[in-house]
Structures are given as structure tokens and as C-alpha cells.
Amino acid sequence: MKHDLITTADRRGDSSALGASAELGLAEFREIAVIMQREARIHLVESKLTLVHSRLSRRLREHGVSNFRDYVALVNRDEAERRAMVTALTTNHTHFFREAHHFDHLRSAVLPDLQARARAGRPVRIWSAGCSSGEEVYTIAMTIAGESHASAAWLRNGDVRLLATDIAPHVVASVAEGVYAESTVEPIPPAYRAHWVKPHEKGFIIADELRALVTPRVLNLFDHWPMKLQYDVIFCRNVMIYFDDAAKAELETKLIDMLAPGGHLYIGHSERLSARGIAKMFSAGQTIYGKIEGSAGQ
Ligand SMILES: C[S@@+](CC[C@H](N)C(=O)[O-])C[C@H]1O[C@@H](n2cnc3c(N)ncnc32)[C@H](O)[C@@H]1O
Missing domain, CATH: 3.40.50.150 (Vaccinia Virus protein VP39)
Structure with missing residues (x-):
């Protein structure tokens, strides 16, 4: 595995779900970061690559998409999926009486x-x-x-x-x-x-x-x-x-x-x-x- 590529199969120890093609490379990560910046002003730095991969793998599975290049193309043409991607990449941690x-x-x-x-x-x-x-x-x-x-x-x-x-x-x-x-x-x-x-x-x-x-x-x-x-x-x-x-x-x-x-x-x-x-x-x-x-x- 290249240092900037994480695959769903690697993370799950399972080669069946998406196969080795579900890699998130820097090029797709950067496209996702541009979309997040444009849509929600959420700033994704490259150290978030693993997190982005893990949060979006489910979206790929739901759409039966086998690689991030196709997923980014889907997000670019489908507004509903764009919103779903933004939602999936929000961090919603909170609790009662926080601070x-x-x-x-x-x-x-x-x-x-x-x-x-x-x-x-x-x-x-x-x-x-x-x-x-x-x-x-x-x-x-x-x-x-x-x-x-x-x-x-x-x-x-x-x-x-x-x-x-x-x-x-x-x-x-x-x-x-x-x-x-x-x-x-x-x-x-x-x-x-x-x-x-x-x-x-x-x-x-x-x-x-x-x-x-x-x-x-x-x-x-x-x-x-x-x-x-x-x-x-x-x-x-x-x-x-x-x-x-x-x-x-x-x-x-x-x-x-x-x-x-x-x-x-x-x-x-x-x-x-x-x-x-x-x-x-x-x-x-x-x-x-x-x-x-x-x-x-x-
Ligand atoms: C970590 S939670 C904070 C929740 C709560 N305010 C607290 O401190 O416990 C951050 C929230 O900000 C929301 N958020 C991020 N970007 C946003 C945006 N552009 N517009 C509105 N909400 C956004 C996320 O969806 C997420 O639920």
C-alpha cells in the first residue's frame, strides 16, 4: 500500500466489499476537499485522508461504486449525493453540559x-x-x-x-x-x-x-x-x-x-x-x- 492510499479492504481486512480498487488517492482527496470548501467551507487538510476514506466508503458501497474517481464524478453531477457527502464528512461530536x-x-x-x-x-x-x-x-x-x-x-x-x-x-x-x-x-x-x-x-x-x-x-x-x-x-x-x-x-x-x-x-x-x-x-x-x-x- 502506498503511504497516501488507504483501501476499504485494507481497513476491514476484507477484500470482498469493494476490492482493491477503492483507494483514496491524493488527487481524489483534493477534489473532495475543494467540494467541501465550496459547499460548506469545511477545510480538509491532507492529514484527514484516512478519516475521509473511512467516512465515505459506506457511500461508495451504497451506490455500488467501486472507486473514488467514479464516486467524485457522481458527487459532481448529483446534488443529492453532494449533500450526502457533506453530511458524511461533518463531525457531530457533542454532549450535554459540554463546557x-x-x-x-x-x-x-x-x-x-x-x-x-x-x-x-x-x-x-x-x-x-x-x-x-x-x-x-x-x-x-x-x-x-x-x-x-x-x-x-x-x-x-x-x-x-x-x-x-x-x-x-x-x-x-x-x-x-x-x-x-x-x-x-x-x-x-x-x-x-x-x-x-x-x-x-x-x-x-x-x-x-x-x-x-x-x-x-x-x-x-x-x-x-x-x-x-x-x-x-x-x-x-x-x-x-x-x-x-x-x-x-x-x-x-x-x-x-x-x-x-x-x-x-x-x-x-x-x-x-x-x-x-x-x-x-x-x-x-x-x-x-x-x-x-x-x-x-x-
Ligand atoms: C463538533 S459539532 C459541535 C456541536 C455543538 N455545538 C457542541 O459544541 O457540542 C460541529 C457541528 O457543526 C456543523 N457544521 C459544520 N459545518 C457547518 C456549516 N457550514 N453550517 C452549519 N453547520 C455546520 C456540523 O454538522 C456539526 O454538527
Whole structure:
């Protein structure tokens, strides 16, 4: 095997599925990388060749395609397969209460203002951008609902909406379903679980009251954003790591534009805003930024 070629048969120890022809060479990898950059702005470096091979081998099998050259040709002529390839190459790792300090901050520093807004009859808008299967948006929902039904009364009486978007349709469908395995709901603190997580035939389901707050939507962050109101809180965590600097800068500008003055942006632990972005924000904690009142997006 050449060092830059991995075959499905090599990986599976099985020469029957696709035969030795299902090699992913650098030429096809580079074509795939160009398509990913164009379609989703996801930046694939050559060290991801093995990962790309392993994630796409199933797509080749599903189409009965025996080599990556033919698969790339299929992707180029078939929009549905292009979308399926983009989805297959997204990384959807997430969990409940990930980077817990963000939720401590949301509860102690932001929630009182959100409640005051809602009680004054003003809309409250929260966005989980790059939400994956919904653990992030439901962690936000539990955090603002609190540890009892009484503490969630402000949500029932106010105009409060949580938007959850991702480019990958299968994870957005999981958000809509709100059903999780026992091992997945384990990180949820017992006081929240007692109120907001119910037994379900397939594991556990997020309580209707919280699911009703959430609007799940498929959205490529580099397409047009249809939202009309600015957002009070945006979580865009562990998403920008997949983009190159130009895409990060573009997204950062759009996110800051979409944030209401005084609103908060939460980013992932290994992500940073650019100097240009930071100039419009104040630091509110580790990877937490508030939008300076009167600051425009540009
Ligand atoms: C690692 S997950 C992060 C999930 C969650 N935010 C968290 O921190 O736990 C990254 C998500 O970003 C999504 N994503 C990647 N590129 C995207 C794009 N161009 N538009 C929208 N979502 C994208 C992926 O599909 C994936 O579900």
C-alpha cells in the first residue's frame, strides 16, 4: 500500500466489499476537499485522508461504486449525493453540559436579563448554531428553565424561542425527536433530569415543554440567514474549528451582526475571535463575549 492510499479492504481486512480498487488517492482527496470548501467551507487538510476514506466508503458501497474517481464524478453531477457527502464528512461530536462554565455563566449572568425582557413582553431569542444532535440546545433550555416547573413559568408566559441549526439533516432530525440513550443523558445533573428528561421506549426524551421552545432547522452557516430578529444569546461552539481563517472571519462578522447589543456569544474552548471581532465585544469570561452596546457588526 502506498503511504497516501488507504483501501476499504485494507481497513476491514476484507477484500470482498469493494476490492482493491477503492483507494483514496491524493488527487481524489483534493477534489473532495475543494467540494467541501465550496459547499460548506469545511477545510480538509491532507492529514484527514484516512478519516475521509473511512467516512465515505459506506457511500461508495451504497451506490455500488467501486472507486473514488467514479464516486467524485457522481458527487459532481448529483446534488443529492453532494449533500450526502457533506453530511458524511461533518463531525457531530457533542454532549450535554459540554463546557459547563458556559451554562454557569448563562444562568448567573445572562438569565436575569432574559427573564426581565420576557416579563416586559419583549422577545427573547437564543441560537445554537452548529447544534449537532441537540444536546447543546437542550442544555441551554434546561439551564434557563431551572430546576422546577415553577422556575420555568417565565418561559410559558413569554415570547422565548430557541433556534437550533446545523448543515447535517440527520442531526437536525435528532433535535426534533429529542430522544437520547441513557449514556447520553448521564451528564445531565439530577435536578434537571428529574424535571426535563422523561423515560421513552428508545431511552429518554426531553420534556414536551422544552422541546416546544426549540425550532430545529437545516442551515448552512454560509448560506443566507432567514432570521428577522437579532439574537440575545448565540452558542457557536466547536464549529469554527472546521473552517479556514477567511471563513472564520466571515462567520464571526455575521454572528456579531446577528447579536443584539448587550447579547452574548459563546464559542468553543479552542476557538478565538479575531482582533477585529474582539473590538466589538467585551470579554465576559473564558470564551464568552458580550456585544458592546452601539457596536455594529462591521
Ligand atoms: C463538533 S459539532 C459541535 C456541536 C455543538 N455545538 C457542541 O459544541 O457540542 C460541529 C457541528 O457543526 C456543523 N457544521 C459544520 N459545518 C457547518 C456549516 N457550514 N453550517 C452549519 N453547520 C455546520 C456540523 O454538522 C456539526 O454538527
